[in-house]
Amino acid sequence: MQDPIIYPHGTFCWADLGTTNVESTKTFYAELFGWEIDETIVGSWTYIKYTIDNKEVAALYNIIEEQIEKGYPVAWIAYIAVDNVDNHVKKIKALGGKILRGPFDVSDQGRTISLQDPTGATFYLWQAAKHKGAGQVNKPGTVTWYELATNDVVKARTFYTQLLGWEAETQTINGELYTIFTSNGRKVAGMVKLTEPSTKPHWRIYFSVEDCDVTIRKAIALGGEVSVTTTSISNMGDFAVLRDPQGIGFGITTSFFID
Numbered sequence: 658m659q660d661p662i663i664y665p666h667g668t669f670c671w672a673d674l675g676t677t678n679v680e681s682t683k684t685f686y687a688e689l690f691g692w693e694i695d696e697t698i699v700g701s702w703t704y705i706k707y708t709i710d711n712k713e714v715a716a717l718y719n720i721i722e723e724q725i726e727k728g729y730p731v732a733w734i735a736y737i738a739v740d741n742v743d744n745h746v747k748k749i750k751a752l753g754g755k756i757l758r759g760p761f762d763v764s765d766q767g768r769t770i771s772l773q774d775p776t777g778a779t780f781y782l783w784q785a786a787k788h789k790g791a792g793q794v795n796k797p798g799t800v801t802w803y804e805l806a807t808n809d810v811v812k813a814r815t816f817y818t819q820l821l822g823w824e825a826e827t828q829t830i831n832g833e834l835y836t837i838f839t840s841n842g843r844k845v846a847g848m849v850k851l852t853e854p855s856t857k858p859h860w861r862i863y864f865s866v867e868d869c870d871v872t873i874r875k876a877i878a879l880g881g882e883v884s885v886t887t888t889s890i891s892n893m894g895d896f897a898v899l900r901d902p903q904g905i906g907f908g909i910t911t912s913f914f915i916d
Contacts, residue, residue, distance in 0.1 A: 670790030
């Protein structure tokens, strides 16, 4: 039996999707990535986990109006592993972050806090108990990268480096500035500056695929749309950005980024 993946403090460990249209969204992703569906009860609500070879890769749940009113986006949300969620509360506030809820326990699975960075991007901190995180990464159909799109890269850089101890290095990729965040020398995420004023800051989740063009055609046939067509990254591979039938964005790539 393969050992579980270890997610050290400061690394991304999980992603789930809050949607107002569970049934059609559930089917879209299952068919697009070949995921199996495992519905489970967590507390009083249903949490739909996606698996490959019986290993959890992502999940979705029904987001309610009350959550949306509090600032939760209808979107894919990233989780960052930390050693102790409660120890971050004061620092989040001091650095200009906004706590949406928590800290709180998620049954016997772990302890978490939902928050927004000072630019408005939503994410979770996760202190694992029974649920450690994704059981597979860096293979087709699994998460392979997390990318922050924000309108203030300076403010975001300060927040994440000081909150999580990340280091940041900006480089030029395909003629555009791109920031790579690392944690103890391990690549954990990227950051780009938003170019469209109407787009809100957000964390984008990228899933690995064998061929972006093939996946795009399949997504369109399933009711999805294309935001960014297949684009090559020098010495890395291809990527594209799609929207599911509800308009929720996500990325696909042929590259494996997570160390």
